[in-house]
Amino acid sequence: MNRSSRNALVLASPSLAWLLLFVALPCIFMVVMACLTTGIFGIQFKFTAVNFERLFQSPLYVTLLFKTFRIAIVTTAITLIMAYPLAIFLSRQRPATKGLLLLLLFLPFWIGYVVRTFAWLPILGRAGIINQMLLDLGVINQPVDWLLYNEFAVYLGLVYVYLLFMLLPVFLAIDRIEPALYEAAQDLGASRWRVFTRIVLPMSKPGALSGAIMVFLLTFGAFVTPALLGGASGIMYSNVIATQFFANNNWAFGSALSTVMTAVVIAFLVGSSRFIGLRDVFLSRAGDRR
Amino acid sequence: MRVALKQSPLQATLLWAYAGLIYLFLYAPVITVTLLSFNDSRVVGLPFKGFTLQWFVVVFTRPELVTALANSLVLGIVSATIGAALATLLALAFRRPFPANGLVFYLIIAPIVLPGVVAGVILFVFFGLLKIPLSLWTTALVAHVTWVLPFSFLSLYPVVHRFDRSLEEAAGDLGATRAVVFRRIVLPLIRPGIIAAWLFAFSLSFDEFIRTLFLTGYERTLPVQFWYMIVESLSPEAPAMAVVIIVVSVVTSLAGALVSRRST
Numbered sequence: 001m002n003r004s005s006r007n008a009l010v011l012a013s014p015s016l017a018w019l020l021l022f023v024a025l026p027c028i029f030m031v032v033m034a035c036l037t038t039g040i041f042g043i044q045f046k047f048t049a050v051n052f053e054r055l056f057q058s059p060l061y062v063t064l065l066f067k068t069f070r071i072a073i074v075t076t077a078i079t080l081i082m083a084y085p086l087a088i089f090l091s092r093q094r095p096a097t098k099g100l101l102l103l104l105l106f107l108p109f110w111i112g113y114v115v116r117t118f119a120w121l122p123i124l125g126r127a128g129i130i131n132q133m134l135l136d137l138g139v140i141n142q143p144v145d146w147l148l149y150n151e152f153a154v155y156l157g158l159v160y161v162y163l164l165f166m167l168l169p170v171f172l173a174i175d176r177i178e179p180a181l182y183e184a185a186q187d188l189g190a191s192r193w194r195v196f197t198r199i200v201l202p203m204s205k206p207g208a209l210s211g212a213i214m215v216f217l218l219t220f221g222a223f224v225t226p227a228l229l230g231g232a233s234g235i236m237y238s239n240v241i242a243t244q245f246f247a248n249n250n251w252a253f254g255s256a257l258s259t260v261m262t263a264v265v266i267a268f269l270v271g272s273s274r275f276i277g278l279r280d281v282f283l284s285r286a287g288d289r290r
Numbered sequence: 291m292r293v294a295l296k297q298s299p300l301q302a303t304l305l306w307a308y309a310g311l312i313y314l315f316l317y318a319p320v321i322t323v324t325l326l327s328f329n330d331s332r333v334v335g336l337p338f339k340g341f342t343l344q345w346f347v348v349v350f351t352r353p354e355l356v357t358a359l360a361n362s363l364v365l366g367i368v369s370a371t372i373g374a375a376l377a378t379l380l381a382l383a384f385r386r387p388f389p390a391n392g393l394v395f396y397l398i399i400a401p402i403v404l405p406g407v408v409a410g411v412i413l414f415v416f417f418g419l420l421k422i423p424l425s426l427w428t429t430a431l432v433a434h435v436t437w438v439l440p441f442s443f444l445s446l447y448p449v450v451h452r453f454d455r456s457l458e459e460a461a462g463d464l465g466a467t468r469a470v471v472f473r474r475i476v477l478p479l480i481r482p483g484i485i486a487a488w489l490f491a492f493s494l495s496f497d498e499f500i501r502t503l504f505l506t507g508y509e510r511t512l513p514v515q516f517w518y519m520i521v522e523s524l525s526p527e528a529p530a531m532a533v534v535i536i537v538v539s540v541v542t543s544l545a546g547a548l549v550s551r552r553s554t
Contacts, residue, residue, distance in 0.1 A: 004386045007386070008383040008385075008386040009383070010383075011380065011382050011383035012379065014376050014380075015376040015380040015398070015439060016397065018376060018435070018436070019397050019398065019439070022413065022432055022435075023397065023400050023401055023412070023436060024397065025416065026413050026415065026416035027412055029412065029415050029419060030408075030411060030415055030416075043419075082312070085305060085308050086308065086309055086312050088305065089305040089308065092305075101309075104313065105313075105316070106543075106547070107540060107544075108316045108320055110539050110540050110543035110544070111320065111536050111539050111540065112496070112513055112535060112539055113499070114499045114513045114517055115323075115516070115532045115536060115539075116319065116320075118516075118528070118532060119319030119320060119323045120319055121524070122322055122323065122326050122336075122529070123318065123319060127335025127336055128335050129322060129335075129336060132337065160315070160319070163316075192301075217403055217405075220405065221404075221405025221406050223406060223407050224499065224500070224517075227521070228521070238406070238407040238500075241408070245411065245414060251415055251418065255411065258407070258408045258411045258412070261407075261408055262404065262405075262408055265403060265405060278399070279395060282399050282402070282444060283444065283447060
């Protein structure tokens with residue numbers, strides 16, 4: 001090892017030590033914990049696969065894993081479809097307008113997701129705006145309950161909270177396309193649709209993939225939205241994990257569920273890396289969660 | 291020459307209408323909550339029964355709410371400072387060819403890609419097995435620094451890479467020691483980036499919820515306090531508290547965006 005890479009290692013060592021101690025090591029603890037059992041006498045230090053048997057054999061947990069996966073995929077697809085027209089719209093604005101519109105887009109996303117999810121309660125709830133409007137218009141005679149606490153409300157909340165994570169990379173990719181390319185294509189007689197499918201779509205693909213990876217990861221791990229808006233029928237995998245720790249006090253089973261969830265995330269990332277370099281996803285998006 | 295693509299007026303109108311709907315979708319909930327925070331009613335919702343500031347008075351006088359606000363602000367400051375400091379050193383390390391670059395990169399982004407609940411669980415189990423009691427200034431602080439560190443790194447990475455390395459080399463050739471080069475050349479150049487990363491980290495910490503829920507013990511942060519307030523029973527002061535949270539998050543994020551814009 002030469003002098004400069006030794007210097008680099010010295011600079012990196014505090015962060016790496018921190019991450020090894022508080023991320024890597026705790027992950028190992030989680031896997032070990034998942035192979036133990038929690039009884040009335042506390043943790044039994046004897047290795048067993050009983051937690052994994054339970055979570056793969058009980059239809060409840062298997063179904064919930066698939067449901068969570070499905071919700072994450074569908075939310076990703078919805079945000080993808082919603083993002084394209086808006087990204088195209090933004091890329092066509094003059095620089096000053098574009099800057100203002102982008103800032104207005106960022107503002108609501110700077111607010112924490114607990115508050116943003118909560119904000120839907122006074123809209124969809126019994127005393128909410130939608131019910132009040134329907135009552136005033138005479139469409140209904142008494143407030144309806146079905147606006148909240150179902151899968152629809154979960155989708156609404158998830159799209160609301162995570163749309164920007166799709167929109168931003170798609171917009172950045174489309175905004176980078178040289179306008180001359182469009183002109184050339186149109187001069188050569190390409191229809192607008194053809195310009196979209198042959199230029200905009202292929203050139204924005206890396207952005208769309210980045211956005212899809214982020215939205216999938218965020219929605220797959222969603223906890224607040226299903227808990228606040230989903231009710232009993234809208235719960236997702238994160239919610240049953242939290243229950244093991246906050247209500248059942250079953251650390252071992254909770255760790256087994258967490259291990260499965262982590263495995264799905266790793267498999268998803270490995271699969272995604274066949275299509276796009278993960279360094280590009282995270283480093284080119286540098287800091288733009290804001 | 292931005293409007294290069296010929297578009298029909300109809301198409302342009304449709305796009306404007308669509309954009310309008312999206313912005314309405316994004317702002318309607320925030321505006322609703324803000325209006326309801328002034329509603330003189332014990333029910334969180336309509337009808338609007340008149341203007342009042344009493345819910346803000348409640349938020350700023352109830353001791354547990356004030357404590358939660360103070361906890362969040364101080365925790366944000368401390369974890370942003372530790373996180374940004376660690377991230378600055380890490381980003382500087384990445385300017386050189388780095389041993390085990392790939393694996394190190396995955397370790398760094400792990401806190402971002404792990405589901406929030408799992409990130410809470412691993413530290414909860416870790417500290418539990420080590421018999422370290424949960425509290426704001428031990429376990430929750432660790433969770434927050436771990437959460438803000440990779441984001442600070444990612445926002446500093448391009449800043450550290452952007453500036454001209456020949457400046458440093460020139461200073462070195464003229465006889466400046468490494469410490470002087472760092473203090474007089476590198477640090478002034480990346481300072482705006484560090485400030486932006488700090489503000490970014492602060493707002494991430496200030497808004498952090500799920501990891502804190504697992505790790506904070508009895509001392510609550512503002513989002514955790516807000517969470518219990520809305521899930522146990524929807525208290526009438528909830529919208530006012532939401533507005534306080536909104537103001538702090540938006541102001542710090544806006545400051546961060548302005549600083550990082552100036553630094554580019």
